[in-house]
Amino acid sequence: MSVHPKTLEHTESGVIPQEAELTAGTTIEPGRSYGFFTDTTLCIGCKACEVACKEWNELPAEEFKLTGHSYDNTGALSATTWRHVTFVEKVSETNGARATNLQPFQSNWLMMSDVCKHCSPAPCLESCPTGALFRTEFDTVVVQQDICNGCGYCVPACPFGVVELNVPDGKAHKCTLCYDRLKGGLEPACAKACPTDSIQFGELSALHDRARKRVESLHAQGRSDAYLYGAPDTAGATNGIDRLNAFFLLTDRPEVYNLPPEPSLPSRRVLPSLLTGLATMAGIAIAAIVALVGE
Amino acid sequence: MESLNSERAPYGRQPKPAERRGVDSTRSGYQGETYYGQPVLKPSHYGQLIASYLFIGGIAGASQIIATIADWTGDRRNRFIARAGRYLSLGGMIVAPLFLIADLRTPERWYNMLRIFRRTSPMSIGSWTLTAFGGLSGITALLQFLGDRRRRPPYRRAARAFGLPATGAGAIVATYTGTLLGSTSTPLWARASQFLPALFGISAAATSTAALTLAAHASGASRITARRLERLAAMIAAIEFLASAALDRHWERANLAAPLKETPTATAYRAGYKGLGIAVPLLIHGVSVATGRRSRRASMFAAAATLIGGYFLRSVIVHAGRDSARRPEDYFQVTAAD
Numbered sequence: 007m008s009v010h011p012k013t014l015e016h017t018e019s020g021v022i023p024q025e026a027e028l029t030a031g032t033t034i035e036p037g038r039s040y041g042f043f044t045d046t047t048l049c050i051g052c053k054a055c056e057v058a059c060k061e062w063n064e065l066p067a068e069e070f071k072l073t074g075h076s077y078d079n080t081g082a083l084s085a086t087t088w089r090h091v092t093f094v095e096k097v098s099e100t101n102g103a104r105a106t107n108l109q110p111f112q113s114n115w116l117m118m119s120d121v122c123k124h125c126s127p128a129p130c131l132e133s134c135p136t137g138a139l140f141r142t143e144f145d146t147v148v149v150q151q152d153i154c155n156g157c158g159y160c161v162p163a164c165p166f167g168v169v170e171l172n173v174p175d176g177k178a179h180k181c182t183l184c185y186d187r188l189k190g191g192l193e194p195a196c197a198k199a200c201p202t203d204s205i206q207f208g209e210l211s212a213l214h215d216r217a218r219k220r221v222e223s224l225h226a227q228g229r230s231d232a233y234l235y236g237a238p239d240t241a242g243a244t245n246g247i248d249r250l251n252a253f254f255l256l257t258d259r260p261e262v263y264n265l266p267p268e269p270s271l272p273s274r275r276v277l278p279s280l281l282t283g284l285a286t287m288a289g290i291a292i293a294a295i296v297a298l299v300g301e
Numbered sequence: 302m303e304s305l306n307s308e309r310a311p312y313g314r315q316p317k318p319a320e321r322r323g324v325d326s327t328r329s330g331y332q333g334e335t336y337y338g339q340p341v342l343k344p345s346h347y348g349q350l351i352a353s354y355l356f357i358g359g360i361a362g363a364s365q366i367i368a369t370i371a372d373w374t375g376d377r378r379n380r381f382i383a384r385a386g387r388y389l390s391l392g393g394m395i396v397a398p399l400f401l402i403a404d405l406r407t408p409e410r411w412y413n414m415l416r417i418f419r420r421t422s423p424m425s426i427g428s429w430t431l432t433a434f435g436g437l438s439g440i441t442a443l444l445q446f447l448g449d450r451r452r453r454p455p456y457r458r459a460a461r462a463f464g465l466p467a468t469g470a471g472a473i474v475a476t477y478t479g480t481l482l483g484s485t486s487t488p489l490w491a492r493a494s495q496f497l498p499a500l501f502g503i504s505a506a507a508t509s510t511a512a513l514t515l516a517a518h519a520s521g522a523s524r525i526t527a528r529r530l531e532r533l534a535a536m537i538a539a540i541e542f543l544a545s546a547a548l549d550r551h552w553e554r555a556n557l558a559a560p561l562k563e564t565p566t567a568t569a570y571r572a573g574y575k576g577l578g579i580a581v582p583l584l585i586h587g588v589s590v591a592t593g594r595r596s597r598r599a600s601m602f603a604a605a606a607t608l609i610g611g612y613f614l615r616s617v618i619v620h621a622g623r624d625s626a627r628r629p630e631d632y633f634q635v636t637a638a639d
């Protein structure tokens with residue numbers, strides 16, 4: 007087994023400072039924005055990301071079950087599953103039947119490794135009454151387990167169905183974008199484990215540039231259906247959600263991947279809704295005055 | 302959708318969950334593909350505890366408003382309503398937070414609700430408002446008690462003064478719960494974010510008036526008190542009839558009403574809320590006010606029906622919202638690109 011030459015410089019501690027520079031080509035410093043660019047055209051559905059995430063974060067296995075609809079037996083993101091690979095079989099062009107010929111590009115299968123989007127601004131964070139959900143120095147969104155009291159309001163607030171309450175410990179859980187690893191200069195586990203670089207970790211502006219070039223390159227190769235989901239001013243980053251720090255390159259409609267085309271920021275509805283309520287009670291007060299005065 | 306489905310071979314895409322449940326999926330505006338019918342969203346865990354809180358908190362908030370108005374009319378014959386309203390408000394505020402804390406998945410950390418204030422979170426706004434309202438309800442009830450006991454005007458005047466901020470907080474407590482549900486991604490709630498606080502507020506007033514009516518009859522309050530409460534109940538029932546019809550129409554037009562049409566939700570909504578909560582009180586109180594012929598029994602029956610119906614409203618909205626979050630076609634519809 008070959009060893010990266012730089013590890014030999016650190017045989018004493020066994021820890022490479024800023025290891026992410028070697029594995030992801032980026033240093034990790036507080037005050038900068040980090041995220042994931044998940045290029046679904048490179049995903050081979052190996053689920054190494056799911057395994058790496060479970061291993062690093064010591065997440066328990068889900069109840070064993072077979073969904074019966076595809077190779078996706080994970081089903082969905084949950085309190086204890088923070089990466090989830092979706093498997094979409096392209097059957098529509100073949101009259102509902104399974105394809106008998108293999109397409110040269112993506113071979114009739116769309117695969118996407120789904121994850122918390124680390125939205126900016128983040129609906130879960132905005133809805134959290136305890137401040138358990140906070141934005142880290144790496145511009146990621148994390149639930150502080152020692153503060154969360156399990157009110158569960160972040161769960162319906164999330165526009166992507168990511169965060170969930172864990173029944174045994176009574177707290178909300180979701181992807182931390184490997185906050186502990188980032189603190190140690192390590193690339194997140196899923197991105198490091200991804201064998202095809204479908205999951206790319208990096209500094210956001212660099213990822214955006216790389217993603218745009220990838221879309222251009224795919225367009226030049228005749229894949230005009232490639233587009234970004236969650237980068238600024240694209241689908242997914244809509245109605246008050248400026249950007250998703252974990253964004254995607256897709257080749258079919260967002261719904262096909264179980265993503266909403268134009269999600270919205272729930273907190274935008276707070277003030278108009280509160281004022282409507284108060285106006286209603288003013289009306290009720292007038293009714294009460296009319297009813298309680300006079301015979 | 303049927304034609305598209307029949308074209309599908311055995312290995313084709315799974316039917317949508319709505320079709321699997323035997324519900325007509327044409328009720329959703331979205332007819333495209335879903336991911337094997339899997340939900341996009343996670344439903345909230347809210348159940349009967351939260352429904353109970355919405356019900357009791359609403360009564361507490363609206364009772365304070367009615368009590369303050371009764372007091373400020375300066376009419377001695379409204380004294381029962383002011384007193385009962387203040388006690389009811391305090392009683393509700395003692396019970397309501399217990400339901401909220403019981404619903405937390407880590408209840409021993411309930412005080413973290415007061416760790417920060419976040420104006421984007423209706424849950425945070427609500428926590429602080431409840432705290433303020435609880436304190437103000439306690440003070441007004443105490444001053445009311447002292448005023449009744451010692452028969453000294455300063456206590457009455459102080460109760461009247463504290464009633465004003467208590468009323469403001471009560472108006473928020475009675476309505477912010479609609480904002481709380483509306484400020485989520487759950488399609489049924491999010492699309493009704495302007496309607497829910499209004500309907501919850503109106504229902505809070507209706508249930509509070511009903512509770513006061515029962516209290517008035519039980520403690521043998523004067524006839525004028527009963528008559529005035531009946532008049533208020535009739536007015537609110539009429540307002541609630543119109544508001545709930547407007548919300549139904551809104552959901553119907555937005556193609557989001559499907560969760561309200563599934564059993565047992567449909568029964569609870571139509572018979573429980575629409576029937577007991579609106580039709581019965583509207584009819585009984587309406588006839589009574591219009592003809593001027595009042596029956597104590599009929600009035601108490603209508604008040605009890607209003608209370609039961611008000612609970613059904615909260616329970617139905619909470620549960621139908623959870624069903625709505627499980628329908629990917631509904632969420633894709635409300636998040637569709639223009």
